[in-house]
Amino acid sequence: MIKNTYDVVIIGGGPAGLSAASAARKYFKDILIIERKEALGGILLQCIHDGFGLTRYKEELTGPEYAFKEIAKLKEDIDVALNANVYYLKSLENDDIEIKFYDMEGVHHLITHKLILANGCRERSNKEIAILGTNPAGVYSAGEAQYLINILGKLPGRRCLILGSGDIGLIMARRLTLEGAKVIGVYEIKNTPSGLERNIVQCLKDYDIPLHLSMSVSKVHGRKKLEAVSVVKVDENMKMIASSEEKIACDTLIISSGLIPMADMTKKLNVLKSPLTKGPIISQNYETNVPNVFVSGNALHVHNLVDDVSYTGERAAYFASLNLKERKYIDVSFDKNITYVVPQRIDINNLEDKIDIAFRVKKELEDVTLKIKIDDVIIFQRKFIKLLPPEMVLLNVKMTKKVFDKLHLEVEENKKV
Amino acid sequence: MIHHLTCIVCPNGCALTYDDKLDEVKGNKCPRGESFAKEEILAPKRNLTALVKTIYSNQPVVSVRLSNKILKKDIFQAMKIIDEIIIDHPMKLGDIIIKDFLNYQDVNLILTKDVKGE
Ligand SMILES: Cc1cc2nc3c(=O)[nH]c(=O)nc-3n(C[C@H](O)[C@H](O)[C@H](O)COP(=O)(O)OP(=O)(O)OC[C@H]3O[C@@H](n4cnc5c(N)ncnc54)[C@H](O)[C@@H]3O)c2cc1C
């Protein structure tokens, strides 16, 4: 039975939502998870490869095994609505949130004091990457191909070409090869791979799958079914070099074009979005500009490690349990080596002793020091032998000062002696 | 000879060098990198996850894994065996489908999801 009021409602039952719910149980009585699909577990259910849980469980688990462990932690008195669609969300004058959703039982209307968004991310759609030519069957996103093979047990095709070298694309290259398809190659428009080096090794090199950097797909061919694609070299400005165009026969094109946080729920609440992460702008308390609305996991920004995702769920639940005073924000700034920092701002009136800071760098950097400054005084520094754009860094930083005007991050190259 | 390799044990992906004359590994942030480098040069091993068919239309395939690493060269032979399995009764995550897989003493083929049945 769905109640009329909740202490906290969590939208999304993936690893972020599950850990938020388990942690929330320590602080709240009435908790509800609203999940759109027919089962809890999120994207992990289709990630059958291993590599999950090394920090959280100290073992290498597959996606479904990790999800199972998180689901097993849920206390029975936590309400779960499956196959549930939220169609109305509103922040009320007293800062409660009004929610309407429907499931198999019908329509539900409720009020919650706190809301945690954990609805994950989506793949950039094929339309968001411009490719000329026809619109034949046989073109899939990496996630679609993963669902087809790992959940439905169907091979998308026999001769596959992969565009984009993100981790999902690399993992699919290996899966397709193991399942008997031929992967002609992985084509990446940038001059460095987007996925982790470890996946380049164990997904491509192990199976002699070539990785073509500074190359892209310029055209697709075939009327009903995909027959071939044209690939082309690009110059340093990522402009296609027409004379290098080459046609390759294939029946499947898999586009691994990167992930962006879901925006459908945040839009309903008028949550401010960051142009850099494409996710909501939050304070160090995982709170959006809408009071009592918190975000965690890939709905916040895209994480590489599910262990980090679970951590953010727990943190969001913790901050949701606090009685925050009137918010007062200062913006976080950073230097040119950094792509983005989360949180984007500090709520100076509600500052705990330690805050989480996540960031990514723009390009590969070696032998550098990250410095975090408050009002131009260094409060934290750490050396890194190497930093890579695909690897997000998540730190828990002690705040030596509670009142300040400026928080700034910079990544500096260490001087050679 | 000096071998250059990437440690694949964890997402850090340390760039390792292995000097086989001195039997010395460099570049590893933790001890697991050292054993990885030595094994990788001698006889590389890998984990394997895969899918097996079921008779149930609501779950046509279910995910499985090997409980331990096997030699890289045995991966395709392993896939052949896994391809032929069909599960025809409900089973649980962690259940063993084949014990001592490919005659490896310490390797079982196990389920990583429940087979719920219809
Ligand atoms: C292909 C792939 C490979 C990966 N490989 C690794 C790896 O090797 N190691 C690793 O550590 N991490 C890996 N990750 C990352 C990790 O799986 C994700 O970071 C993690 O699953 C994100 O968790 P989440 O809870 O934020 O989102 P999700 O798992 O996406 O969960 C979001 C949930 O919200 C639900 N939802 C969405 N919208 C709504 C709505 N409007 N209403 C209700 N519910 C909704 C969804 O159905 C879903 O259940 C991989 C990710 C992918 C996609």
Ligand code: SF4
């Ligand atoms: S050496 Fe250790 S830290 Fe580095 S990749 Fe290997 S396991 Fe990870």
